[in-house]
Structures are given as C-alpha cells and as structure tokens.
Amino acid sequence: MPLMPDRAAPSPAPPVLKRATLVDVAAHAGTSTISVSRALRRPAMVSEGLRARIMQAVQELGYVSDTAASALASRRSGVIGVLIPSVADAVFGDLLDGLYDAVAATPYTLQLGNTRSDAATEERLIRIHLGQRPAGLILAGIDQSSAARAALERAECPVVQIMDLTENPVDMQVGFSHHAAARTATGHLLARGYHAPAFIGARIDPRTERRLAGYREAMAEAGLAHRARVVTTPKPSSVGMGSTLFRRLRQYAPDADAVLCNDDDLALGALFAAQRAGLSVGREIGICGFNDLDVMAAAFPALTSVRTPRREIGAAALSMIATRLWDGDVAPPIRDLGFKLMVRASTERV
Amino acid sequence: MPLMPDRAAPSPAPPVLKRATLVDVAAHAGTSTISVSRALRRPAMVSEGLRARIMQAVQELGYVSDTAASALASRRSGVIGVLIPSVADAVFGDLLDGLYDAVAATPYTLQLGNTRSDAATEERLIRIHLGQRPAGLILAGIDQSSAARAALERAECPVVQIMDLTENPVDMQVGFSHHAAARTATGHLLARGYHAPAFIGARIDPRTERRLAGYREAMAEAGLAHRARVVTTPKPSSVGMGSTLFRRLRQYAPDADAVLCNDDDLALGALFAAQRAGLSVGREIGICGFNDLDVMAAAFPALTSVRTPRREIGAAALSMIATRLWDGDVAPPIRDLGFKLMVRASTERV
DNA sequence: ATGAAAGCGCTAACAG
DNA sequence: CTGTTAGCGCTTTCAT
DSSP states (O other): OOSSOTTOOOSOOOOOOOOOOHHHHHHHHTSOHHHHHHHHHOGGGSOHHHHHHHHHHHHHHTOOOOHHHHHHHHTOOSEEEEEESOSSOHHHHHHHHHHHHHHTTSSOEEEEEEOTTOHHHHHHHHHHHHTTOOSEEEEESSOOOHHHHHHHHHOSSOEEEEESOOSSOSSEEEEOOHHHHHHHHHHHHHHTTOSOEEEEEESOOHHHHHHHHHHHHHHHHTTOGGGOEEEEESSOOOHHHHHHHHHHHHHHOTTOOEEEESSHHHHHHHHHHHHHTTOOBTTTBEEEEEEOOHHHHHSSSOOEEEEOOHHHHHHHHHHHHHHHHHHSOOSSSEEEOOOEEEOOGGGOOO | OOSSOTTOOOSOOOOOOOOOOHHHHHHHHTSOHHHHHHHHHOGGGSOHHHHHHHHHHHHHHTOOOOHHHHHHHHTOOSEEEEEESOSSOHHHHHHHHHHHHHHTTSSOEEEEEEOTTOHHHHHHHHHHHHTTOOSEEEEESSOOOHHHHHHHHTOSSOEEEEESOOSSOSSEEEEOOHHHHHHHHHHHHHHTTOSOEEEEEESOOHHHHHHHHHHHHHHHHTTOGGGOEEEEESSOOOHHHHHHHHHHHHHHOTTOOEEEESSHHHHHHHHHHHHHTTOOBTTTBEEEEEEOOHHHHHSSSOOEEEEOOHHHHHHHHHHHHHHHHHHSOOSSSEEEOOOEEEOOGGGOOO
16 A cells, blocks of 8 residues: 555645755755764864854754654664564553653653554554664564564664563563562461452453463462462453452352452452452452552552552663663673562451 | 764674666566555556566565655655643543544554644744654644744644634644533533532643633533632643642632532543542532543542543544545535543532 | 764655 | 656765
C-alpha cells in the first residue's frame, strides 16, 4: 500500500515556502554546506567565528535538519525502537515513562511497536524496525521466536532485552527474576502463617509461567506442593477478572487462605471480591499483588505487592544503548535490578 | 549532539553483508529499479508477469525498503506523530491502544512524543515532528501555545486535535465536551439527592478547568453556587492523592455529601479514604469518577463514572488522517464522540 | 579548520 | 506498461 493513492494531491499546490536547507544556511552564512553540517553536529570542529555566523543563519532561517536525508547519508538513524506487548498496560506505562524521560536528554527518538504478545507480530515489527537502521532496539521479554532471534543477532545495532533475565541474551539485558520474585512472595505468605496460598493469573505468557514456577518451587520447598492451587485464564488481565478468578478459586479450593496474584489488577479485583464475600482481608484471606502500582499502598486495606523497577529498567536500557553507541562497551551487559517485597496489611495474619 | 561520537566505530568492520537495494532486486529480476519500486508500491501499475518475477527476487534477497531513502525521495514519510501529555496515564494508554490497533491496518507508523503537559516541550516536539515531514500529526488537547499553533497551521500534513472540543481547531478534531460531561455528572449527583457535591482535582490543566467550569455551572443552575466546594492540587493525580484530597475536603467542608472526582484514580482514592473514615459510600457520601476505567465497575461498592470514548477517539483520529490522505476530504472534520454516565452503587443515595 | 566532489537508496518526471 | 534521467538534503571521503 503506497503512502498516498494516485488520485491524491487535489490540493492546488499552495505557494509552499520551501523549508530552508543546508545550502540556504550556507549561502546565508557565506560558507559551505559541510561547515554548517559540522557546526551543527560537532561544534568543536568549526572555528568560533564561523560557528557564530552559522548559528545565526540557522536561527534566522529557522533551519531544521531533514531527518531522512541525514539518515540516508550517514546510514544511521536517530531512532531507537521499543517493542512491548501492550501500550495500555500500566506496567509498560511506567517503563515508557522511564524511557521517555531518559531519551529526552539524548539526540535519539523512540519509536514504539505494539506486539500484542504475539510472536508473529513481534517478528514482523522487528523486521520493520531493523529496516530503518535503528540506533538501537529495546525488546520486552526474552521469548522471541527463533526467526526473530536470528534477525536480531544479525542486527548492526545494540539490542537490549528488558523486564526479564535469561542466560543467553541476544546482546544486552536488564530486568529482574520473575521466578525469584514469585518465590519470595510465596515464601512471605507461608512465613506469615498462611497454610494454603494459591496462585491466580490471567493471559498466561512466558513471564507468568516463570512466576508460577517460582510459586510452585516455594510451595515444594515448604513441603506443600500438594497444596498448591492455581487458577488461570487466557483472557487479558483486569480488575474485574481478578474478582472472577478469586470467586472461581473459592469454589475450586475453599481451603485456600491466601492468594498470590500475577499482577496488581488481579489483586485489586481479589480484594473487592473478598470484601463482597464478607471476608476479612489479611486475617481470613491473604492477598499479594505483583508490580506494586501506586494503588496498592493506597487501598483499604493496603495491599502487599512485589515492587518491580519498571521505570529504572527503562532508564537503564536507554543508558546501555547510549553507552554502547558512544563508548563502545557496556559493563556489565546484563543487569539484574532486583525487586522488593512491600509488605502491607493485606498479608497481616494478625 | 551527534548520533555517535568521533571515537566510535571501534568495531573492526565485520564483513557486513550489505543489505539488498532496489538495484540488486532489479538486477536479480532483470528489470529496472523503478519497476521494482512500482511493483512494491502500486502493484497495479506493473504487468502480472514482471510483478511475479520481482516479488520472487524480493523474497530471495530479503529486500526491505529503506525508509530514509524513500522519505527523502518522495518528500513524504510514513510517520504519524502523536503528542500526548503522559505515556503512563491509563487514559492515554487506552487512546494509544485504539491508535495502534487502527494503524496496524495501514502503511503508517506512529511516533510518540511525551509533552509532560508542558507547553514548551510540546512546542519543541511539534517542531521536531514537523521536521520529519510527517504524514500526519495527532495532538492531545486544544491548548497549544500560539507559537505552536502558528507552526501547525503552516504544516503540510493533516493535523487532528483529540480528546477535547473547540470552536476553532487547527485542522480536524475528535473528542468530547469535558464541560458537558462534568455538568452532567454534577446534575446526576444533585438529582440523586446529594445537597452539597464537591469537586476534587489534581494537576489542574486546561481540560480540568473545563470540567470544573461544568461543575460550577451545574451548581449555579441548581441555585447552589454558594455550596460549591473545590479542592485541588498542582501535584500529579494518583490513587493516594485521591485519599489525601478527600481527607482535605472533609476538613475544609464537612458538609460535603458527595464528590465529583476529576479522574478515576482520585475517585478510587476517595473510596478508600471514605472507607477508612468509616463512611458508607453511596449513602453517606456519594463518589463519582471520570473516564470509567475498568476498575470502576469492579470496585466495592461499584463506582459511578463518566465513560469517555478514549479508544474510539484514537481509531477515529487515525481514520480521519488516512481519509484525508487518501480521499482528500474528511466530513465532518469535527467529531463529538460524546460520553456516557455510568451510574453505580457509589451514588445510590438509597 | 575548511571545502569540493561524490554518493546514500529511492522516487518524480518525463519519455518511449 | 516500462525505462531513463535527475535529483531529494545530507554526510562522507579526500584534498587543501
């Protein structure tokens, strides 16, 4: 599909005042285009006097460099691609916030791709982005298809996989262990005296699987593998779904006295469902979330959750790319930013 | 700042297998570059036989068109810029979801800019985006600085202002009336028998101002202008802030028996604070939110809110740009997508 | 420190 | 329907 169809361009060509180019600026400043280019990109390469004249000309003509021409000539774009499963999810919202904050101080631009947790879509987006000779690529997760991995390994730009940790990243990596986080949270529930903590999760993806494994491991270590109860759904997560899963859990496993939720939305839904059922949250039923969105601390009762360093991951990913681009080497290329269990009233057994 | 510093390029030039270009494909298919270009962009312009040969060559060489070269030669990029105040806000998350959904069916790419509700940043971003000769520009809000407006009016691409409605848009527009929405919500509270509904809001921006005006207007129409109570803060909105503002309101105006919240986060915070204070939500204190995020219906008690068509606005904005680009004309260029009051238990006076 | 010349890979314009 | 010829605006050599 072309960017515009044949019959387009009905506009009777208004007297478009052509935007100023390097040539215009050079003429205006009485120098050559290359000097203007240099004055703009590496001011140190141009004598002070010339630079001043050029800058003034730039000002007067309102010159703005043409991204496309620059990218073509230098074979390098200022675009850093970011591929995430969802733009509406609060978890990725925080990540993006960190990313956009960090990129503001650099000459780079972010370009977002929405994979919808779909491997084929991710593969396609990776190809499209690589076609733009990006300055860098940031990917959520470590579960790219093998075809995607192959393409990435051939990529001529820094690649950072984020949110998760793996033994063999494509290139660089920053995240935390979902397995360890869930294991810690489950351990906390057990330590607090809950005898049968269950697990609920929606839209099971590889990250969820790793959390679930952490839950199972903690249960097994406590000799409670036989008491593990898991309720999941392939549907997307939401607060409403949290309530639904909680009710389902109560039916399926009435003995469950605590629930580790795969994300905070589910935990909030579980809270509301428990309240509806007249349960005393904390005493009769423990609830623990995952991510620690702002709402968890504000809820009544306040909800325990695993705080994950989303914003920090965004900032770190960008800094790793910038460092690689400017200094050539990043150490260490794999960073575990950890997590922190935020214990609150919802798991106070009292 | 250059995209890469002088001392970069320490890599000893690995035997980079140059990516295939149009010339390569043309040679491989035994034709000219322009035919390949056409076969890719307007298949109808090329005979079936030639097209088949070209497509095969494209396949075999794994050819991917160079975005920069294409943009430079055609003076047109496939980028649609999107400028919003925050990427972490759930409200804009839904908008983006609608936008990304809609763009997937087009040859365009979205490029996000984060204005942080800052006029200067927005102005800068507008300039940067226009410098890329975007295919279109989507802006949240109608309150651009006059300098920004001037730049936009000179833009050679479709521009859509979204989320809000104004008399004189730069170009096209799709949104709803924040004033009318707040007015309706306030009217609902009064109709339900609340005698002194108050208003709480965080990070006052122009959109909030319009909602506040709607609240005041409804109060005035009911002859209750003297009972209007407003508590706001310049700090960002959050669930925790909702609790804070609610407590502040109770001190400042103990007689307030309902509260219209500027957004759902605040409403949720008000809910929790009310519960902490032992108030019966609905009977003793009415709570109404704004936007109707998923959590509102799931809360206990369920929270009344004004449903705003965020996803639909995203889809509509993109379709308006596509239509303008392809058909030349969009009718109507101004679209009011309305809102809907979702009445729930939190405003059941009983 | 500055400049001249030669493309980057693609598409518009104009032939055939 | 197909091809030729020129650039698009910038940056990279390579001189000076």
